[in-house]
Amino acid sequence: MIRRPETFREKFNIDVRTGHEVVELDLAGQRVLARRLADGEERWEPFDRLLIATGAVPFCPDLPGASARGIFGVNSLQRGIELRRFIEEEKPQRGVIVGGGYIGLEMAEALVRQGLQVTLVDRAPQVMGTLDPDMGALVAEALRGIGVTIYHGESLAGFETSGGRVTGVVTETRTLPAEVVVLGMGVRPDSRLARAAGIPLGDGDAIRVSSRMETGVAGVWAAGDCAESFHLVSRRPFYIALGTVANKHGRVAGITMAGGDAEFRGVVGTAITKVCDLEIARSGLQEKELSRLGLDWVASTIESFTRAHYYPGAGPLAVKLLAEKGSGRLLGGQIVGTEGAGKRIDIVAVALHAGMTVEQVAELDLAYAPPFSPVWDPVAVAARETAKLV
Amino acid sequence: MAREKIIIVGGDAAGMSAASQARRRRPDLEIVVFERTPYTSYSN
Numbered sequence: 001m002i003r004r005p006e007t008f009r010e011k012f013n014i015d016v017r018t019g020h021e022v023v024e025l026d027l028a029g030q031r032v033l034a035r036r037l038a039d040g041e042e043r044w045e046p047f048d049r050l051l052i053a054t055g056a057v058p059f060c061p062d063l064p065g066a067s068a069r070g071i072f073g074v075n076s077l078q079r080g081i082e083l084r085r086f087i088e089e090e091k092p093q094r095g096v097i098v099g100g101g102y103i104g105l106e107m108a109e110a111l112v113r114q115g116l117q118v119t120l121v122d123r124a125p126q127v128m129g130t131l132d133p134d135m136g137a138l139v140a141e142a143l144r145g146i147g148v149t150i151y152h153g154e155s156l157a158g159f160e161t162s163g164g165r166v167t168g169v170v171t172e173t174r175t176l177p178a179e180v181v182v183l184g185m186g187v188r189p190d191s192r193l194a195r196a197a198g199i200p201l202g203d204g205d206a207i208r209v210s211s212r213m214e215t216g217v218a219g220v221w222a223a224g225d226c227a228e229s230f231h232l233v234s235r236r237p238f239y240i241a242l243g244t245v246a247n248k249h250g251r252v253a254g255i256t257m258a259g260g261d262a263e264f265r266g267v268v269g270t271a272i273t274k275v276c277d278l279e280i281a282r283s284g285l286q287e288k289e290l291s292r293l294g295l296d297w298v299a300s301t302i303e304s305f306t307r308a309h310y311y312p313g314a315g316p317l318a319v320k321l322l323a324e325k326g327s328g329r330l331l332g333g334q335i336v337g338t339e340g341a342g343k344r345i346d347i348v349a350v351a352l353h354a355g356m357t358v359e360q361v362a363e364l365d366l367a368y369a370p371p372f373s374p375v376w377d378p379v380a381v382a383a384r385e386t387a388k389l390v
Numbered sequence: 391m392a393r394e395k396i397i398i399v400g401g402d403a404a405g406m407s408a409a410s411q412a413r414r415r416r417p418d419l420e421i422v423v424f425e426r427t428p429y430t431s432y433s434n
Contacts, residue, residue: 005430015421016409016425017424019427022424051408052400053398053400053404224405247403254409257408258416258419259416
């Protein structure tokens, strides 16, 4: 929940200056140039140690009409509030979501709940690009089930506007009328200040950091959506913009900046979301990443239930696991299903952290009673099936 | 002598987590956070 700037000031003696944008870093001079947005006044502020936590910016193509009223990228609480206010005040009938990722899915559900007629456009041949196509198809089915129209494989070409307001979204093949548009086309690290100051960048232009969250410049740290992580499965630098990761980055940076010892070892790419009643979760590497890495892998998808099949509230779920051919090392997992399905991904996340094989996952002593799980947990069943292919 | 000073650019999850951790360890530090929007971290 929100902690107000005043809370930080009064309780923690942290001088939070909201409405201030840092516009330049002078690393040699150990100072930053801060602009007060209310009146544009700029002032140099000296530091001994600096943390860059500038976050990410939504990817927003430079297309005709992109600045029209009614087009939103929801990358901050502020923008989310503005979108909500726009819907309440302007009462749009038709909404178009561009991008079928986490933001796109959550906004599709939100707009449906507000009573809008919703269309989702994605340039990829599937929604939820962090899932493999077969699991993504289950998500598309659920979206259609709540009344969302989906157009795959269509790139955004521009916007139709009238009097400075958006009236439609133009793709390569059609024009979709809309009074409100939400862009969920992914984000990129906001590393502009760091780049201009000559701080080394890495994967996807995220700021390169050590496990202590130190940049390549002494006395300068970076953390959160602007900084790179390390992928524990691929053993490579990896960019992921998630609040959980940002909190961990920040924690380590705060400790090491204060002279303490802490390390952020890395991520396995775990994420979870939901669309109405459908829970969607993933961890580790997916097929397209494994192909890119040149790994030889096997995969298995099983269908089961979230509880004992006869128990009230039991619902279907699908679990897909991927493992390295030969060694059997677990490489990734994806889960799509009803309530109780999603958090099972934590089994996969722990197994990935531990470097377990699918054989070992199949043998885990997991909790069972009919209200919680079938006798054989679906993740263990998927591990057993995958192990047969190794 | 002036107090040792940390500047944090960005007051969302990473920036505010770092500020809180640094404060916990070093009550003596001067910590300044610059945040563009009217809000600070909302999920920690």
